[in-house]
Structures are given as C-alpha cells and as structure tokens.
Amino acid sequence: MKHDGKIALVTGGSRGIGKAISRRLAEDGADIILNYKSDSATAEETANELRELGRRVWVFQADMKDDKAIRGLSKSVKDEVGQLDILVHNAAFGTMGSILRMGLFSWRAAMDINVTALLLLSQQLSPLLAERKGHIVGLSSIGANMTFSEYACIGVSKAAMEALVRYLAYELAPIGIHCNGVSAGPVETRALDWFKWPDAVHRYATTKSPWSRIGQPNDLAGVVSFLCSADADWITGQIICADGGISMGENFHDWLTPEQKAELNKGK
Numbered sequence: 406m407k408h409d410g411k412i413a414l415v416t417g418g419s420r421g422i423g424k425a426i427s428r429r430l431a432e433d434g435a436d437i438i439l440n441y442k443s444d445s446a447t448a449e450e451t452a453n454e455l456r457e458l459g460r461r462v463w464v465f466q467a468d469m470k471d472d473k474a475i476r477g478l479s480k481s482v483k484d485e486v487g488q489l490d491i492l493v494h495n496a497a498f499g500t501m502g503s504i505l506r507m508g509l510f511s512w513r514a515a516m517d518i519n520v521t522a523l524l525l526l527s528q529q530l531s532p533l534l535a536e537r538k539g540h541i542v543g544l545s546s547i548g549a550n551m552t553f554s555e556y557a558c559i560g561v562s563k564a565a566m567e568a569l570v571r572y573l574a575y576e577l578a579p580i581g582i583h584c585n586g587v588s589a590g591p592v593e594t595r596a597l598d599w600f601k602w603p604d605a606v607h608r609y610a611t612t613k614s615p616w617s618r619i620g621q622p623n624d625l626a627g628v629v630s631f632l633c634s635a636d637a638d639w640i641t642g643q644i645i646c647a648d649g650g651i652s653m654g655e656n657f658h659d660w661l662t663p664e665q666k667a668e669l670n671k672g673k
Contacts, residue, residue, distance in 0.1 A: 406434030407634045411537070412461075412488045414438040414530070416469055416522065417496030419448040421594035422544065425622030426493055427455060429630045435491065436461040438482060442468050442496070469496040469522035470514055479529035489533040491633045492541045494523040499559030501599055511558055519562040520569060527573050531582060538581040540633040543570050544625070545588040545644060547652045555601075563588075567644050574642030583641045585632045590648030592620040614649035624649070 413430045417423040419441040427437050437455050439462055441448035452462040463486055467478035482489060498518040500511040523543050534541065548560035549567050567586055574584040591610040597603040610619035628647045631637055646652060661669065 406432075407636070408433040408435035408491075408630070411435040411490035411633075412438065412486060413491035413493060413633070414440065414482060414489060414526075415493045415495055416440045416467075416526070417442070418493075419444065419451040421596060422589070422592060422622045422625055423493075423495040424451050425626040426495060426629050427451065428458075429623070429626035430491065430493075430633070431455045431458050431460045433630050433634075438463045438465065438486060438489075440465050440467055440469075440478060440496070442466070469518045470498070472521070472525060475522055475525045476529065479526065482530060483533065487533075488537065489530055490537040490539045492526060492530060492534060492539065493544070493629060493633070494526060494542070495544045496522065497544065497559075497596070499556075499562070499596075499599055501555045501601060502558065503555060504557035507558055515558045515562040516565065519559075520565045523566060523569060523573075527577070527584075531577060531580065534582050535577075535580040539583070540637075541570075541573060541577070541582060541584040542629050542632050543567075543584075543586045544629075545570075545586045547588050547590050547646065547648050549588065549644075551652060559599075570644065571642045578641060583632075583638065585637070585640060585642065586644040587625055587628050587632070588644050588646045588648065589625055590614070590620055590651040592622060592625065594622060610649070610651065613651045615653075616649050618649070620647075620649055 413435045415427045418427040418439045431437050448464050452464050455462045465478050465481050467474040498514050543566050545567050546563045548556045549563035570586040591606050600606050607619050
C-alpha cells in the first residue's frame with residue numbers, strides 16, 4: 406500500500422472530514438496520530454475503528470486555538486512517536502454573519518485555528534517531516550476564492566491559509582517537504598450546522614454541481630491521500646479544488662424562464 410511504514414497526524418481527525426481522512430490514510434497503510442479538541446469518547450471510538458484495520462493509533466488532545474496546546478501536541482509527537490511523514494491540518498473554525506458585525510473573538514478564533522495552527526505545527530514538526538521527505542496538506546474551502554453571503558469569517562481565513570500553503574511549499578522544498586491544499590465545496594457533515602439554513606446549502610450544492618449531489622467526506626479523503634503519496638511528489642504549493650464542479654461557473658439554464666427551457670429542450 407502507498408503509505409506503508411508512514412505515520413500521519415490529522416488535526417480534528419476524529420469525526421467528519423477528518424475521520425474520513427484518517428480512515429483513508431489508515432486503509433492506505435499509514436499509522437495515525439489522531440488529534441481532537443474536546444470529545445474524547447468520539448476520538449477513542451474512531452481510534453478503535455482504525456486499530457481494527459491493523460494500524461497503530463495515538464490519540465492526543467489539543468485545542469488548535471491554543472499555541473501552548475499546539476506546542477504540547479508537537480512535543481508529544483516528537484517524544485512518544487518519534488516519526489512523522491504526513492501532517493494534515495483539517496481542524497477548522499468558522500462562524501456565519503455579516504463582516505460588518507463580525508465579533509473579534511470569532512475572527513481571531515478563525516485565524517488562529519485555520520491559519521496560525523498550521524504555521525505553528527509546520528514550524529515545530531518540520532524537522533521530523535524533513536527526515537522522511539514528508540507531506541503537509543491543509544484543508545481549505547472554495548469560499549477562499551468565491552464570495553458567499555455571511556461567509557467572510559471562514560472565507561478570509563481560508564484564503565490566508567492557502568497563501569500560507571504556498572509560502573510553506575516554497576521554503577520547505579529545500580528540505581524535502583511538500584505542501585499543498587485541498588479546497589472543498591459544501592460537504593455533508595456537522596459543519597453544515599454553522600449555516601443558518603443548512604437545507605439551503607444542500608440545495609445549492611446539489612443544484613450547482615453537475616453531479617447533482619452534495620460532497621461527502623470520502624470525496625476529499627482520497628484526494629488528501631493522493632497528495633501525501635509518492636505519486637504526488639512533483640506537486641507542491643498547489644490548491645487542489647475538489648468541489649464536484651461547483652466553482653466552474655454558473656449554469657446559463659438557471660436564468661431561463663420555464664418557457665425558454667421548454668423551447669431549448671424541444672430538440673433533445
């Protein structure tokens with residue numbers, strides 16, 4: 406398998422997209438360092454599922470908003486594991502609301518978790534990653550490059566994270582570390598509850614994607630696993646969009662009246 410002998414750290418790796426990534430990396434041969442913020446029961450449940458695949462699993466609690474906790478996590482990885490091939494920064498924070506009414510607590514939390522945590526982990530764990538010619542992947546959002554109503558807190562922080570990915574890729578290449586990002590569209594997880602109307606997001610995704618469905622966590626997990634493999638060794642500093650085609654553009658048919666659509670469909 407493509408990740409045999411590797412060890413991967415996945416932040417926010419116990420549920421949702423993070424769990425899917427942890428499981429895919431484990432299925433592809435990697436042992437997993439599972440980071441979680443507060444739900445120890447869910448983290449242990451996920452860890453046990455990964456152990457059933459025959460993988461070693463370490464479980465470390467750390468709040469990605471707390472720089473001291475991040476240092477503690479990095480120290481635990483160095484002291485208790487001693488090897489790192491893959492770093493996936495999946496943990497995220499965001500709140501919905503007008504940018505004109507955005508509170509500083511939410512703004513700073515988004516920047517701390519979505520951007521600064523990746524910076525600190527990369528700084529602290531790059532020596533281990535360099536030993537293994539490792540890979541770093543950050544999870545982003547199409548909201549970094551497209552504007553959505555009340556999405557500024559998340560979108561701006563993800564745009565900053567994408568810029569950080571490129572700078573990390575440039576500076577870490579001389580020591581053998583690859584760094585890329587994966588930009589997701591709407592995905593069916595608990596994070597949809599951040600939105601005031603999750604059902605509207607679901608309708609948006611199924612309408613805008615030519616595949617007529619919303620994304621699932623496994624849709625991203627395979628992309629992440631590929632970017633962490635030797636097959637992706639000539640890819641660095643890139644943001645790979647995995648959104649089911651949502652960001653390709655508008656469907657002109659959406660702007661036609663029912664009569665115009667009927668006329669267009671006559672010849673089909």
